[in-house]
């Protein structure tokens with residue numbers, strides 16, 4: 039079983055690395071790629087949005103008793119690193135399963151916002167600093183450096199949020215998605231969820247609770263953010279990776 043998994047993983051990685059992107063066929067290309075995992079591992083007792091249930095992982099069979107191991111996983115759909123669909127907030131709009139798979143793969147760019155402090159806003163200056171790259175990106179990921187607070191109370195603090203002008207930029211430039219290393223693009227106590235609404239209304243999916251955005255460099259890269267595929271998915275756990283060239 040293990041052997042099959044390893045072979046399958048090797049096949050998938052090889053396919054992913056050779057099949058997408060520039061279409062170049064350089065033999066050294068694979069070696070020069072670097073993959074960054076942007077995903078928090080799911081565990082019992084992991085941080086969840088205040089009021090949400092923590093996930094549980096219960097062994098339903100064991101090697102000792104059954105000869106094989108399986109787990110009953112129970113989780114809310116917005117726990118851990120995950121993606122929000124428009125239907126999460128806006129009734130009658132798309133769920134994740136209704137998007138083509140191409141929606142979840144694309145060129146991405148990280149906006150470094152780590153100099154901002156609690157309560158400050160991400161203004162259009164942050165986009166304009168590298169406007170060229172931001173314009174080319176299909177996904178914009180905001181690095182607030184907040185993943186370092188994962189598991190502490192500060193994670194739910196007053197992390198910076200984007201202002202209206204940035205939201206407008208994301209909408210007008212037709213991004214596929216936006217990502218954050220915080221739990222929400224809106225202030226934690228927000229009931230209006232203005233940013234959620236603005237983005238999701240335009241079918242810009244939102245990645246929340248990412249990590250390692252600080253390791254993605256200052257160039258465009260390919261983001262693979264594949265949500266769990268289930269029917270009527272308002273949101274779903276997502277294994278997000280950055281594939282950097284060179």
Ligand SMILES: [Zn+2]
Nearest residue numbers: 116122246273
């Ligand atoms: Zn969510």
